[in-house]
Amino acid sequence: MSKCGRKKYIKTNLRQMTMETIESQQDGSVTDSVAESESAHTQTQTGQNSVPTLAQVSVAGSGTGRGSPTVTLVQLPSGQTVHVQGVIQTPQPSVIQSPQIQTVQVATIAETDESAESEGVIDSHKRREILSRRPSYRKILNELSSDVPGVPKIEEEKPEEEGTPPNIATMAVPTSIYQTSTGQYTATGDMPTYQIRAPTTALPQGVVMAASPGSLHSPQQLAEEATRKRELRLMKNREAAKECRRRKKEYVKCLESRVAVLEVQNKKLIEELETLKDICSPKTD
């Protein structure tokens, strides 16, 4: 099924593409970013390693489900045009804010130059390097915000419970019911066990207070300690992943609004240019 493939294609490229879009907007060069982005295209679940061209995806709005594929032409201040492949996010009924902005969920830059597609076989290690060297969303956004007034900053993480020592016993406990906007992952039998634990104590189950390291003797104690550490690590990572996704969403929103602003700006400039052209070259009748 191509479901995952498509999803992951977008996921994989989202950050890379959007960063490059912004970068190219800043220095006015698009070609390099497109070439570089190519490397990120090569890995897809479905084995389709070809880049979706504009021709393939230009059926704007014909998609199904909650989002529809679309393509937007974003003109850069430099006058260059970037094809932005995106998804029209069908807003949840109650969340419609600004239709203009909503239409532009920047996902990928469709590449029309087929030469770049040829040997996109960059080995996974190198690709990973390229991807992982990106600074964090928070950094990126904060840098952006320092450049561009009006771009919101992602707040620095506050120490959650001020005054409480970073002790295991005070760590946030995952609630037994998962609360999401769509009501997903409520307490059902399908839930992973760690999610349906009732918070009977201040500690997540399985997180046993650590014995002092020196007092661990029996293999059983060692095993318990290992389990405890693992549980703790998983819990922390779970929270970190949530936070990371939240930041990412914020980051994407920020980029979306930036695109919208730049589109308006660009439109104005084009109009201005047309006006000036008219003035400078009056008809010679």
Place this chain on the structure above:
DNA sequence: AATTTTAACCGTCAGCGCGG
């Protein structure tokens, strides 16, 4: 109405960079 498709969301793992 039943089935299929799609998007959104989640937890986990792996790997990297950074600070101590």
Place this chain on the structure above:
DNA sequence: CCGCGCTGACGGTTAAAATT
């Protein structure tokens, strides 16, 4: 060097929309 946080990738679930 080690521990930790961050994030891409992956596989899974669910709800909603589209299709049959």
